[in-house]
Amino acid sequence: MTLDLAGFDRALAEHGPVARVLVAEARGSVPRGAGTAMLVWEDGFTGTIGGGALEWRALEVARDVLRGGHTRVERVPLGPALGQCCGGAVTLVVERIAAVPETPWLRRVEGARDAPALRGFAFRDGWLREEAAAPARAVWVWGAGHVGAALVATLAPLPEIEVTWVDVSEKRFPDLPDGVTKLIAAEPPRAMARAPTHAEHLILTYSHEIDLALCHAALNRGFAFCGLIGSATKWARFRSRLAALGHDGAAIDRIRCPIGDPGLGKHPQAIAIGVAAALLSRRTPAAAKKDGAA
Structure with a gap:
């Protein structure tokens, strides 16, 4: 659903390791839905998760992850945290990517629970599962x-x-x-x-x-x-x-x-x-x- 493997390949070939910002969860009124992603490198990015202030914050987190290499999960209430009028909330998963992942891509991004049974695109119990994007x-x-x-x-x-x-x-x-x-x-x-x-x-x-x-x-x-x-x-x-x-x-x-x-x-x-x-x-x-x- 979300993995643009060709986009990974292009970005890695041109920039080396990149950070990826993924909207893993979206609740209420939000700029972009779950599954939306962007790739970030030190002096640029491609894609958008929308939202103005949300995206600027995501870029800062992404470049921090790119330098430090540790996955981060950010839960952001758009109204209280960023003053955005849409008022929903998103969960962002920010990861450092150094190679094109194999699909389906199942990994733990937070916590210590065992992997639940997941299908398709899913984020639950600290585990994230994604499949290759549908043919363009x-x-x-x-x-x-x-x-x-x-x-x-x-x-x-x-x-x-x-x-x-x-x-x-x-x-x-x-x-x-x-x-x-x-x-x-x-x-x-x-x-x-x-x-x-x-x-x-x-x-x-x-x-x-x-x-x-x-x-x-x-x-x-x-x-x-x-x-x-x-x-x-x-x-x-x-x-x-x-x-x-x-x-x-x-x-x-x-x-x-x-x-x-x-x-x-x-x-x-x-x-x-x-x-x-x-x-x-x-x-x-x-x-x-x-x-x-x-």
Whole structure:
């Protein structure tokens, strides 16, 4: 549920040992729920447990643990201790991490009791158990122009999303956010074969011809979602050309164009916000299954 093993690997490779802050328990109104975590090193961190004052306190504790190496369990009533208006309470477990843990990860973080029977994500009797995070949503962003860069920067920090960013040459990419996979493809439509069939595609290249070829390739490959940037006029032309390529109307209707929220404006960041909001509001099969089991 909570263990981002790839995130551990990246942070350890770049920074050496790190401290991890985990919300092990959450009661009442709190900024983030149980299972939320952040990784901290001496001069930086990734992730967030939210809450402003809570996070600043957590960073101080984490750097102390990073230097001293002793696990700490902090029970924090947000109102009395930090003056936060949400008024709930959280239990933080702060640990020093020097290697990627094996899963499931069961360890005693306080006290001296024997281990209880725990399943899934659980914190009880001083023992903490975690499993690897659920597979990330595979989002493929086609195009590294201004809108693509804004969109990747918006999506990359989200732990449930794994971004693959595709364009035709190295020079088209700006600095790559942490956790984003860069794919250089001289012929982007041919790279569609590398995408999993459950991928969610956002097509926004510099070329209408490449956009059309990517839509054609996506329809042949299969996808969970496919969105295309453009106007209603562009989409009308694409629909006609995709039909001429042999795709039926029901298949073509699975591609969404335009994407985003036109009411937000045409600034790249505004487009990115609208597209990201629409993507996050889309129910995935995993989310539907989880809701059905609740």
